[in-house]
Amino acid sequence: MSAFGRVGRVERVERAGRSEKITLEIQDLSITYRGGGKEVFAVKNCSFSISRGDVIGLVGESGSGKTSVLMAIPRLLPTGTLVHGRILLGGQDITKRGERAMNELRWSRVALVPQGAMNSFTPHLTIERHITEVLNFHMKMSGRDGKSRASELIGTVGLERDILTRYAHELSGGQKQRAALALALACDPDFLLADEPTTALDVITQKEVLETISGLVRERDMGLLLVTHDLPIAAGVCDTLIVMKDGSIVERGNSRQLIMAPKQAYTCELIEAIREMEGGHA
Amino acid sequence: MKRRLSTICLALLIILAIAGPKWLGLQDGVQAPAYSKPYWLDSTVAGSFTLDARDGEEVPLSWSYAPPLRVTITGRLDEGFVRWRTPDGDFILADTPGELDLDARDIPFKRAMGISPFGNMASVLFPADGEYKLDLVGRGDVSMKVEGGRWGVLGTDHRGRDVATLFVRGIRVSLLVGITATLIATLLGMSLGLLSGYVGGLTDTLIMRFVDVLLSIPTLPILMVLAGIWGKGLWNLVFILSIFSWMGTARTVRAMTLSLRDAPWVEGLRAIGARRHYIIFRHLAPEALPLLLANVALGVPGAILAEAGLSFLGLSDPRVPSWGRALHEAHTYGAFTNGAWWTILPAGLGISMICLIFMDIGRKLEEQVDPRLSAATALTFQREGEE
Amino acid sequence: MITLLKRLLGSAAVLVVVLVLNFFLFRIMPGDPLTGIVDPRFSPEAKQQLAAQWGLDRPISEQFVVYIREMLSFRFGLSMMTGVPVWDELKNRVPNTVALLLPALVLSSALGLWLGVKAALRRGSIIERVVLLSGAISFSFPSFFVQLLLLMCFAYLWPIFPLRGTTSIPPPAGIAYLFDYIWHMALPVFSLVILGFGGFALYIRNMMVKAMGEDYVLMARARGLPYSRVVWNHAFRGILPPVLTILLLSLPGVVSGAVITETVFSLNGVGRFLLEATNSHDYPAAGAAFFLLALLTVACNLGADIMYVLVDPRVRRESSRG
Numbered sequence: 006m007s008a009f010g011r012v013g014r015v016e017r018v019e020r021a022g023r024s025e026k027i028t029l030e031i032q033d034l035s036i037t038y039r040g041g042g043k044e045v046f047a048v049k050n051c052s053f054s055i056s057r058g059d060v061i062g063l064v065g066e067s068g069s070g071k072t073s074v075l076m077a078i079p080r081l082l083p084t085g086t087l088v089h090g091r092i093l094l095g096g097q098d099i100t101k102r103g104e105r106a107m108n109e110l111r112w113s114r115v116a117l118v119p120q121g122a123m124n125s126f127t128p129h130l131t132i133e134r135h136i137t138e139v140l141n142f143h144m145k146m147s148g149r150d151g152k153s154r155a156s157e158l159i160g161t162v163g164l165e166r167d168i169l170t171r172y173a174h175e176l177s178g179g180q181k182q183r184a185a186l187a188l189a190l191a192c193d194p195d196f197l198l199a200d201e202p203t204t205a206l207d208v209i210t211q212k213e214v215l216e217t218i219s220g221l222v223r224e225r226d227m228g229l230l231l232v233t234h235d236l237p238i239a240a241g242v243c244d245t246l247i248v249m250k251d252g253s254i255v256e257r258g259n260s261r262q263l264i265m266a267p268k269q270a271y272t273c274e275l276i277e278a279i280r281e282m283e284g285g286h287a
Numbered sequence: 288m289k290r291r292l293s294t295i296c297l298a299l300l301i302i303l304a305i306a307g308p309k310w311l312g313l314q315d316g317v318q319a320p321a322y323s324k325p326y327w328l329d330s331t332v333a334g335s336f337t338l339d340a341r342d343g344e345e346v347p348l349s350w351s352y353a354p355p356l357r358v359t360i361t362g363r364l365d366e367g368f369v370r371w372r373t374p375d376g377d378f379i380l381a382d383t384p385g386e387l388d389l390d391a392r393d394i395p396f397k398r399a400m401g402i403s404p405f406g407n408m409a410s411v412l413f414p415a416d417g418e419y420k421l422d423l424v425g426r427g428d429v430s431m432k433v434e435g436g437r438w439g440v441l442g443t444d445h446r447g448r449d450v451a452t453l454f455v456r457g458i459r460v461s462l463l464v465g466i467t468a469t470l471i472a473t474l475l476g477m478s479l480g481l482l483s484g485y486v487g488g489l490t491d492t493l494i495m496r497f498v499d500v501l502l503s504i505p506t507l508p509i510l511m512v513l514a515g516i517w518g519k520g521l522w523n524l525v526f527i528l529s530i531f532s533w534m535g536t537a538r539t540v541r542a543m544t545l546s547l548r549d550a551p552w553v554e555g556l557r558a559i560g561a562r563r564h565y566i567i568f569r570h571l572a573p574e575a576l577p578l579l580l581a582n583v584a585l586g587v588p589g590a591i592l593a594e595a596g597l598s599f600l601g602l603s604d605p606r607v608p609s610w611g612r613a614l615h616e617a618h619t620y621g622a623f624t625n626g627a628w629w630t631i632l633p634a635g636l637g638i639s640m641i642c643l644i645f646m647d648i649g650r651k652l653e654e655q656v657d658p659r660l661s662a663a664t665a666l667t668f669q670r671e672g673e674e
Numbered sequence: 675m676i677t678l679l680k681r682l683l684g685s686a687a688v689l690v691v692v693l694v695l696n697f698f699l700f701r702i703m704p705g706d707p708l709t710g711i712v713d714p715r716f717s718p719e720a721k722q723q724l725a726a727q728w729g730l731d732r733p734i735s736e737q738f739v740v741y742i743r744e745m746l747s748f749r750f751g752l753s754m755m756t757g758v759p760v761w762d763e764l765k766n767r768v769p770n771t772v773a774l775l776l777p778a779l780v781l782s783s784a785l786g787l788w789l790g791v792k793a794a795l796r797r798g799s800i801i802e803r804v805v806l807l808s809g810a811i812s813f814s815f816p817s818f819f820v821q822l823l824l825l826m827c828f829a830y831l832w833p834i835f836p837l838r839g840t841t842s843i844p845p846p847a848g849i850a851y852l853f854d855y856i857w858h859m860a861l862p863v864f865s866l867v868i869l870g871f872g873g874f875a876l877y878i879r880n881m882m883v884k885a886m887g888e889d890y891v892l893m894a895r896a897r898g899l900p901y902s903r904v905v906w907n908h909a910f911r912g913i914l915p916p917v918l919t920i921l922l923l924s925l926p927g928v929v930s931g932a933v934i935t936e937t938v939f940s941l942n943g944v945g946r947f948l949l950e951a952t953n954s955h956d957y958p959a960a961g962a963a964f965f966l967l968a969l970l971t972v973a974c975n976l977g978a979d980i981m982y983v984l985v986d987p988r989v990r991r992e993s994s995r996g
Contacts, residue, residue, distance in 0.1 A: 111898030123889040127908045507930030508964045515952035599818045623830045635819030642814035
């Protein structure tokens, strides 16, 4: 798999950016964890924006603060975490919203595709219950409507209908991630936030799952924020890349330009690491 | 374990149990009227005391209480008479030589004092507040025992025994029964658990099924029946308690053995030809020891509570003063109707305190074995891949 | 189905063990069962006659068969004290024990559950401290001590509840009887709730704290579900199987507690019957009471087992496939 594939996407984003789009703007975001009497900075003054139709990769090594940024958007950081800055969704600051108002926004506007290694499904509920539950709460869709939409969704992500009646522990890793994607798409959100969606999967399944995600996102013209430590994956899927290190954004730009001509030493290092790995594979 | 409040308390209790009766001058047996109040409780009630007068002695007494419950005069009068001087007048208690054994409730004595047989002699002898004197005019040795409604630090029980003494005596029983029963049970559980986990197969199945069965039978009724059949001795109780409390330990040890049995270093031992009992006793048992220590400490409260429960039901040796027995007697002999809460609180709090102490020590030991259990670590933030 | 069948077999095994234990317990004691109750001045002939009356002169195998028949037919043999079938006396006592334990169990688990969940959601709050404290109390305070204190406070110092008994003597008639009964049962049940909820709440709190940290709970929140739904349908529902297990494991203790509670409050129940029978060496009666208490435990265990299977999809799925 080449780190420089799928270059032709760039024009499409520029074209899409001109039309009226809902935008998610992160402004001066800082996150500090508190625990055990200590305060630990996770993210410092981080700003970027993503519109419907954008596919942005947030890249960095583990500990760089990328997951914190992602979880801060639907405000799911552990209680007691200090978050400064503004998060605007369609021009409105959502950081000041109450929990109830936030709940209306979660999943119907911003949905999460969790890490592959996460137990993202409640173990005692079937996949179908997960989907009908969100449909019921966010779209007031009940009973038969919910079920038919669930089976429609499960087909869209390339799974068999009988997956619906299964529990998470009865699915393989790839099936679980596809089911998670189906669940994320249930309420037609504006933005998908995917946090390392392909870790813990084998290479072939990784590729398939990623292709399904990016295909569906582009088809539905959603915004995708893909958090990953894997630069080739990000470059393969995303139009724009944002590189984070130690809680700050060190570089951002068009995928191809960034990889061809990185401005920062850190990005160079990341790319070097990949070149070495690819060299090793060859 | 150093300088933890619970260990200090435990040490103090042990010292009190061993040296307490001597140091504090506690006395067993009947001391004062039944259900005497603690001394500090009610200052309008007299305590219990004895006045001794010998050859021509005058023993003074200042009195500012209600009349006592009972007055008895014992001793020997060789010559002269015994005079009781009260603020309201004098009484000649005895004037004929000989052995004295007078009780203020005796009708002949009352008549001798010129009181009707139904009158209360104690209130005649103690008519008002003021200075009293017991005079022995002549030769002899007379003592006057005055029994009031107050005694000691913690009062008396239904038989007039000192509650404080019973409390101190009870520490010994609780500790003895709790610790020995748990030790025996732990040894039993450990051997069966090791056997079950290491040998496996049919042995394992049989032992574990047996554990399941024992765990789902209510134990107190069995213990009651056994105590009823085998007699109520202290060691019988220890034995009965230990044969019904080894199951939890056996389960824990078995689980540990199972996880250790297939550990690489044990396989290594097997590969170099170590014998089974050598592996079990030289390698697996030491590994399980810290956890077992915690297990013992955590098991003691259970044994103490079971002992106390059986004693409370009256299924313990009546000659052994235990806390459970004290509560049994308080319940059976109407401590309530006498309002004698002091017979209930010390014993009950004693049991609770000892259990809390052992729970705390057990928790601490457990935390040392497995630091994840510590509350301090539990409170640091749990989630988030990125610190 | 396999799982359920296994549990059923397990319960049957427990009952068999109880039956055998019960039989031999009373026959391994020193001397013969009659020494406890028969006046030593009795003539050997009279003794012989008494032994014949309880079938103690037969060979042990025959005694066992008779014993099993008596037990399974719920007649339990003749009482050595009164000479009437034990069941005739015991059957009046069973409802009292059930009326004591059932409400106590339901109320204490409901209270423990509610407080435990609340404590887990509000770490560091007063509720959490109450749960931690009452948990420590329920593990270290002897039940009879707490009950004696309650009796002292609410039946003697401030006499709003009766000091002893299941009903007033003589019992009132009609609807007043019901109120009288409830009035007598209130304090015992209350005491069992006070003693029982703490341990349960502490356990639920610990489980719930762990569950709230699970990934799937975070994801349920991410899905914008209402908080109560996240807490109950996702987090709590997930810990329900172990909660049922702990409830199940606590049942023998609860039944044991009945003996003590009935003694403290002088209730006419199976537990006190057992105590009285043990004290008067009435072995058939004691054996019957013990068997009934064990049966009660086994029945509750089985009920909890069935609930467990219904509640845990993993077990359910395996059992329906098996």
